[in-house]
Amino acid sequence: MEFQRPNYDQLWKDVITELFEEFLLFFSPELFELADFTIPPQFLEQELQTILPESESSQRVADKLVQLQLKNGDNQWVYVHIEVQGDYKKIFPKRMFQSFYRIMDLYDEQIYALALFTSDDAKYNADQYNYEFLGTELTYRYHTYRIASQSESTLLKSQNPFALAVLAGLYVIKSKKNVDRKYQYKRKLMRLLLQDKMISKEMKREYIQKLFVFIDHVLRLPEETEWRLVNDLKPIIQKEAVQMGLSMKDTFLAKYYMNEGEKKGKIEGKIEIAVRLMEKGYCVEDAADITGLSIEEIKRIKDRK
Structure with missing residues (x-):
């Protein structure tokens, strides 16, 4: 892409x-x-x-x-x-x-x-x-x-949330076409934002949301690198973002979770088909061949019945 x-x-x-x-x-x-x-x-x-x-x-x-x-x-x-x-x-x-x-x-x-x-x-x-x-x-x-x-260290010490937007702009300049460096900068900013290392706890959740979207877009990475970043941040996202009630809307993360949901839906659909096949008397090997699931997965499904 x-x-x-x-x-x-x-x-x-x-x-x-x-x-x-x-x-x-x-x-x-x-x-x-x-x-x-x-x-x-x-x-x-x-x-x-x-x-x-x-x-x-x-x-x-x-x-x-x-x-x-x-x-x-x-x-x-x-x-x-x-x-x-x-x-x-x-x-x-x-x-x-x-x-x-x-x-x-x-x-x-x-x-x-x-x-x-x-x-x-x-x-x-x-x-x-x-x-x-x-x-x-x-x-x-x-x-x-x-x-x-601007000084990176000075911006990191600021309690004003807009300093994070300026810092993101500074990282855009510092990384230019260096994808790996931009990855590290984006990862750093996302962790700062989500783990509340920089911004006071009194800051409104919607401000964090807006900075989250800005950082995601201004430090845009190639798609395969975005996937790597999401997987890297997944534990923090699941813990911190969920607790804060952040929306993934308008971010690359939304695409990730949509993709995960589609995968989950497809697997659940295959499991349902496998159950029906075995109810009709199909053998494990045939059920695996039809659904694309492994023989071991079909056996586990059969054992749960």
């Missing part, structure tokens, strides 16, 4: 949406303290698509625009640009500025802007846009975060 490259843009967009409070606390503790999360944030991606030029909107699907309510009653706009592969090159700072002034022009609100670099190329890590022409000057600065520059 051909290996499909994960849709990193959509994966990052989804995990930021689903863990937005943790995301904001991780990247801007100051803004987090000002926000009133009793009023749910409004995600305005549709409005963002109308702000961007038509030629850019399809390339900026991972960008996020969020409206926050502050504790003092004011609104706060959060613009997050997710730069996955450095596609914008030298004009990236200009595009950040263009997004800023278009949002401000349309909504006239305060804006917190962040560029999240998930690739390993330092050339696109600019944190400001500069314009100068015959004495007319402009400097626009925005927040940047480059995953490739």
Whole structure:
């Protein structure tokens, strides 16, 4: 089966949406303290698509625009640009500025802007846009975060669950096309998540669920390697995941358990046929030949009757 490259843009967009409070606390503790999360944030991606030029909107699907309510009653706009592969090159700072002034022009609100670099190329890590022409000057600065520059040990010490998402992004960069290394990283993250070695026990189960799905997809392995990982983690999954009530939906594990269920169903069906054959007087050898079960299995079935 051909290996499909994960849709990193959509994966990052989804995990930021689903863990937005943790995301904001991780990247801007100051803004987090000002926000009133009793009023749910409004995600305005549709409005963002109308702000961007038509030629850019399809390339900026991972960008996020969020409206926050502050504790003092004011609104706060959060613009997050997710730069996955450095596609914008030298004009990236200009595009950040263009997004800023278009949002401000349309909504006239305060804006917190962040560029999240998930690739390993330092050339696109600019944190400001500069314009100068015959004495007319402009400097626009925005927040940047480059995953490739982060410390693995620091991320492992964090109690913020979003650190696991960042760590998964770091492992994507470190492993690249090295399947064995990616296997080890994914195994490590799954064990951290399921065995509660990193995340506080007060963390909501649904957050673990969302990180579980994100890690599974962002560190996607070839199918045969995924089978090996599932078998490796099977004791932990059966103990920890079941106790937490985690759903395997939307993960490779769902495919594994579906396959196991199909196998179990086929075996049970064969056993039922073997029982009927022997009730009709078929010998052990004939029952084995018809069902595909071994002679020893047929004998055990016969002994249980």
